[in-house]
Structures are given as C-alpha cells and as structure tokens.
Amino acid sequence: MTATIGVAIIGLGPASLPHSKSLIDLQDQAQVRWAVSRTAERAEDYGARFPFRTTTDMEAALADEGVAAVIVLTPPSSHLDVSALCLERGKHVLVEKPLELTSERGAALAQAARRAGRTLGVVLQHRFRPASLRLKAALDAGELGAVEAASLAVPWWRPQAYYDEPGRGTFARDGGGVLLTQAIHSLDLFRSLVGVSRVVAAQARTTGLHRMETEDYVSALLETGDGAPATLMTTTAAYPGHPERIEIIGRKGHASLVGGRLELAFLDGRRETVEAEGATGSGANIMDFPHDAHRAVIADFLEAIRTGREPVVTGEEALASQQLVDEILDVAGFRRPGRG
Template identity: 30%
Template sequence: MEQKKIRIAIIGAGAIADVHIKAYLQYPDLCEVCAVCDLFPEKAEQLIQANGLTAAKAYKDCREAIASGGIDAVSICLPPQMHAEIAVEALRSGCHVICEKPMACSLEECDAMIAAARESGKLLSVVVQNRCKTPNQKVKKILDEGLIGKVLFATVDSLWWRGQSYYDLWWRGTWDKESSGAMASHGVHHIDLMQWMLGMPESVYAVIRNVGHDNSECEDLGIAILNYPDKLVRLTTSIVNHDEAQQIQFNGEKASIAVPWNVSSNASMVNGFPEENREEEEKLQKYYDDLPDLEREGHPAQLLNFLRAIRGEEALFVDGAEGRKTIELITAIYKSANTGTTVTLPLTGDDVYYQRGGFAKVMPHFHEKHRSVENFVGAKPITLGRDVGK
C-alpha cells in the first residue's frame, strides 16, 4: 500500500526555516509542508508565499497547528530556549520532531526531550547537517579504518565573524535565553563533528572571554583542551575571526589529515628530523579520491533521512541521545571556564550546570545587554560557514 505524504509543520520563521522548507521541497513524493508557525505570522506568510507552499497555513501559535491533527512531523527552527518545551509538547501530541542546533539549553532539557520521545514512540532527531558533507564523511572513514594510525593530537578551529549588531536580536547573547555565546551557537558545528569522529573525552579544561561584542552577556571567544587517554584536542571557537578559516586536523602516527581536505606525512631521517613521505601521502590521497561523494549533502540529506526513518525505511542518522553528547561536552566546557578547574565527564544530574536555571545563574556576565530588536529588516540570507564541509 502506498504511504501517505508526511505532513510537516515548520515552527519558527527565522532564517534557518527557509533552509528546511527548501530541503523538504526536494521530496514532494514523501512530504508536504502544511504549516509555518511564528509569533509574527506575517513572517510565516512571507515564507509560504516565497516558497509557493499552496497547501500551507500560517499560524501564530504552533500549538494550534499541532492540535489541528493534520501534522505528522515538525521542524523546530526556534531560538534555543524554546526547543525543549515545544519538542516535548509535539512529541506528546504524536508528532515526530527534528530540532535545529543546539538541541536545548541544558542537559536537563535534553533528557526531557529524550524521555518524551521514548514515551511517545515518536522519533526525535537533532540537526547536524555537517555530518552529511562529503569531506567530513570521507575523513571519518579514514579515521575509522585506522589509515593514519592512532590519532595523537587534533586541532579544531571553529572560527567565525559576527558584527556588533548580531547580538541586538532580543534573545541572543543572554544566558537565560540563548544559554550560550560562541561555543554553543557557532562552535557546536565543529564540536559535534569532533566528538562524532573521536568520541567523548575524559575531561576538559577551558577559558572563555568576550573581547569584541558589548551587547552580549556571553563569550565571543573560547579555547578548550579536551583530554583523552591517548591524545589531546585543542579547540578554539571564535566569532571575531574575519577570515572564518575553519578546520579540523587529525595528527596520527602515519600522517595528518584535515577538513578542508589536506594530507601530509613525514618519514624520519636517521637523526629524527622529518622528510616528506610522498608514498604515504599519495596512498591516502587515492583512498580519499576513490571514496564516493554523497548523493545529497547538508540539510537536504539529513531531512531525507528523517523522512525515510519516519516511514520505517532506514535508521535515524542522529537521535536525541546522540545529539545530547554535544550539549554535554559544551556544558562541561562552560563549567570548566567558569570554575577554572578541569571538569570530568560525564556530568551528573545533581550538578548545577545540568539544570537550565542553575546554569544561567552561575555563568558570568561579560556585559549587560543594552540594545534589543525584535527582528532584522532587509538582511541577506544567512551564511552557514565557509570551510566546514570543504
């Protein structure tokens, strides 16, 4: 029997919502966007008109759309402080959920979302579109195959640039609403890739600062050392780098590889100094080149997986438990930076940083927010990183 189209509601009509809509529109045989919801319904209506969503209705209250009984799944494209509440309500109402990053503002909220999915029997997924990029998939394959030997040291540069006005939006740059600065709002992309490729560390030590954004309580620069039993990872997250030169580099026993793709290898001369090992470099280059490119990448690839998982045709690529790992690592980084101590993982439920309210109360205010706008008018489409998937 032919399955019915999956009826989708887009919750939140900000910039990322258009990315979700355009991805869903690539699969007209599988789904149909039936609702777009936003506190500013004119924004929802604009998205409907711009994308020719003839079957969609604009809603001010997403709960009304969910309660209509005509929705099978929702894409949550809201500010982070609303993710958990809406996800839990949607799951309990019988909807499958895919939620934009960061998954939630606290581990407590992540666990509430995971519990609601388990109790409802519905799917919960978290957007990690950069895992669905060809270079990242190829590098992970090389690591999984052990082709560079044991990884000894890795560096993660999640470097971005955002102007002062970025934090004028009412919810950004506040611990109680955004629950993060650069580390979770931007670094989340590379932190997720790193822990997907290497797993979770045993402990972290971190420092955070606000060096260039006076309308944000939160950090715009952070450096963390992630400690594994047999290696170290140095992570830098910034929104003050004009070149936005993003990369992840893995240094192994036999060679170093990186995204954006780069490979280098040295052999030891008799005195221990290096000489280029072109044979090893050429071998790894050929292996990389011979791996197939993904048929689809980014949001379209992950949302297709979400739709197929709903239909029971394939396993969910990233579920709530997997998405939670990245939030736990970011939380540990914040705890370390705030306490000046090395923080051991995993974090426990009685930790003040586990709870959203407790976390917001203890984090430092680098500045007090003094400008606020409800919406940006006339802005161009957002950028999603220069080098994260090259």
C-alpha cells in the same frame, strides 16, 4: 514508490530558509502541510517566498492527522515546550540545534521522545557534509591509523549588529555563546570523529569586540576518546570570519578538514581531496552556506521514521555534545545561570 510523510514547520525565522529549500527538493519524500509562525507578518513574508500553506495557529497544524512529523525551528528557549507538545500529539520531531538552553532541559526533551515512542532528530548538519562522511569512513576503517593528536578551530565573526538583535548573546534566549550557538556544529562533528574523554584545561571570555552576556572566545586542552592530546579554539571575534578547521594526526597519515574541504595525506604517498560544496556561514552573513547538508539531515530523519531506525543525530547524541560544552565552560570557570 516511497510514501510521502506529512510535515509541519514551526518557526519561520532565518533558520527556516535552508530547511524550506530542502523540503522543496524532497517533495517526493515529504509533503509540507503547514508552516507555522507566531506572527502574521512573518507568516505572510514566508508565504511570499515558499509554496507552503502558512498559519499562526500551531494547534491547528498539530490537530492535522496528516502531519506525522514536525520540524521545530523556534528559539532554543522554547525547544522543550514546543517539541514536548508535538510529541504528546504523536508527532515525530526534528529540532534545530542546540537541543535546549541547558543540558538538563535537553535531557528532558530526549526522555520525552523515548516515552512517546517517537523519533527525535537534531539538526547538526556538519556530520552530513561529503567531506565529513569521507573523514568518518577513513577513521572508522583505520586508514589514518591510531590518532596521535587532533585540533579544532572555529575562527568565525559576528558583528555587533548581530548581538544587538533582541535576545542574541543572552542566556535567556540562546543558552550560551560561541560554543553552544555557533561552534556546536563543529564540536559535535569533532566529538563524533575522535571522541572527547576529558577536558584538561579551558579558558572562556567575552572579548572587547562585543557587548554581549555570553562568551565569544573559548580555548581548551582536551583528550580524545583514546587519550590523545587535542586542542580547541572557538570565537566569533575573528574578523572577517574564516572556515572552521579540524586537523587529525594519525600514525598512517594526516587529515585536514577546512570548512567542507577535506585533504587526506597518507604516509605511503597517497593523497585524496574532497572539495567543498560552498561557504560555511563563518562571517557576517550567517546564512552564507548551501542547503545540501540540511537536505541530508531531513532525508535521514524521514528515512528513520519510515524504517524505524535511529537518526544519525539522536537526542542523546546532541545531548552528549551539549554536555561537553558545559564541561568546557565549567573548567574555564565561566559563570552561567544555575552553574555558579
């Protein structure tokens, strides 16, 4: 039998829902010893929905010797401080995306985990969807042949009410707009599939559909890791929101990944489909997606702790995707604090 790993959850906002559902499914692998919130009201509300012990005392949770790992679900601006404290107390850490507000702070978090000798995983769950895994395997095995071109589109929607919530769409809380907060999942998956070696050109703006500080539209011309042309378009202004799409043109076939549904069409006439497991949160309901991929992220993280291997998405992997966000916005000339 696999020994269960003691876990604490820190941060009980909306992001805690898929994680908590996943941990219920993974009770044979993980024991949630604490669920921590800054406010008693949120802790009480959470405790009415999930069978986990709640507290507002983070120090008490970290002092519990039965807690070996912490899932950090606080706002991005606190990821480094909260995670570094957990690491100092000898805990392994799984942190929500993005790694931090800036790549510099993200790098500091990754370095802190290395110094502490503890596992750091990052929640970029699109890599764990069945369709994503099949596409990755097809590319790695050369089934599609050399990549000749690729594209990524994230035509999502968020209403103004979303950005009217305190801190939403600000640099101080979120660190960035559509690229870092919404499209980072798809961008990370795209980078893991075909690589990105260069940002050729880019545009970024805040459209008239939103009142916000950060960007809600970005387009770019890219080159893949092998130098093939690629395009990117991401937005939260495409009402009512549509599934993200990755297209890959190979010498032996074509791949179309729309949300969680994959279609492979090979030049020899073979076809293959991996059906989607549910919605993707592309519209006004940001939690409109199944928790299967989150469960897979947590299971991978727990196995990494047990076996001593790296998780699929390490701090360095997440940092590489965040640095790509920086490069795209820098080429676009989108002004951000500390970057001109």
